[in-house]
Amino acid sequence: MKIYADNAATTKMSENAIHTMVSLLEDSWGNPSSLYAHGQMAKEVLEKARADVAAVIGASPDEILFTSGGSEADNQALRSVAELGRKKGKMHIISSAFEHHAILHTLERLKKEDFEVTLLDVHENGLILPEEVEAAIREDTCLVTIMFANNEIGTIQPIREIGRICREKNVLFHTDAVQAVAHVPINVKEDNIDLLSASAHKFHGPKGVGFLYAKKGIRLTNLIEGGAQERGRRAGTENVPGIAAMAEALKETSSRMDENTAHLTKMRDKLISGLAEIPHSALNGDATHRLPSNVNFCFEGIEGESLLLLLDDKGIQASSGSACTSGSLDPSHVLLAIGRVHDVAHGSLRLCLGEDITEEQVDYIIKSVKDVVSYLRGFSPVWRDLMSGKARFIL
DSSP, X not given: OOEEOBTTTOOOOOHHHHHHHHHHHHHOOSOTTOOSHHHHHHHHHHHHHHHHHHHHHTOOXXXXXXXXXXXXXXXXXXXXXXXXXXXXXOOEEEEETTOOHHXXXXXXXXXXXXXXXXXXXXXXXXXXXXXXXXXXXXXXXXXXXXXXXXXXTOBBOOHHHHHHHXXXXXXXXXXXXXXXXXXXXXXTTTTTOSEEEEEGGXXXXXXXXXXXXXXXXXXXXXXXXXXXXXHHTSOSOOOHHHHHXXXXXXXXXXXXXXXXXXXXXXXXXXXXXXXXXXXXXXXXXXXXXXXXXXXXXXXXXXXXXXHHHHHHHTTEEOBSSOGGGTTOOSOOHHHHHTTOOXXXXXXXXXXXXXXXXXXXXXXXXXXXXXXXXXXXXXTOHHHHHHHHTSSOOOO
């Protein structure tokens, strides 16, 4: 049995998105900045995609900027608001300790440019409390950036309440919604969001395409200079086929959100219940305030890398954390942020289910994980010390 269970890393492109992209590569390959007919045909496709994307998140088309993905959108959002803050003498930014590295690394760069950054602690359940955001806001705070849903443990933050607090305090609010767009309901106006980042390949669109929503009136700082594309905010000829395929995938996935959520939540909870039967294991993140597709566990006494390799032998493709840090030997910063110790964090498993997952496949995953964990513990010196009493169990 072959099961792809790493949809947080990337999703398979939908057939409609592929068809849209291929047809445009063949028929609408003109430059949308050109004035002749073929260029204007491409421009019409581009602007229709912009309107379609905007409609899904409750924005206006002129508030959508197309990017190469979520990381670029995150960078441009943070650097833009930081520059606005600098001009007003506001050099303080609030974020959390378990953001994606596209946020955390950009914040490190801004710290070298004399900005002060407050990283809020994340509670054991993987949630950030709005009142703690409010308490951290100062007179010189220019930006709050909190991810909508965590890419590793899947916890969904109280975004609307955090946005309301920022709106009352006159502080701009950005959310990295890469894992959330098309998977949970989002309306940027109702959710009090000023800037939002998204990436197509997380909702069955192509890689290398994403978008940034920036509320009307927010002046963006260019990351790429050299042309007047995207109303002068991002130079470079637009990837029209990729952008149109993203819009198609976004509409398609969003239209099935209720159906997908009901099915995935049922499969997720079945998987959580099954894996929780493994002794000395723990679910990472809140059991209910999480993405419908996400399951993340720690198993004491094993190494996550060995677990992944043996599961792959059984046909199950999963991960131990963010795909962006898959080459790192360090434990997940997300798991450390919610209080997991290094030894436990090393034994983590992230399963992100696809909409086509079946009960039979979930049963197979549960049995396979149980078998592999038992096998690995059978020759683990750490597990032997735990069982003999030389070391104490943590989970």
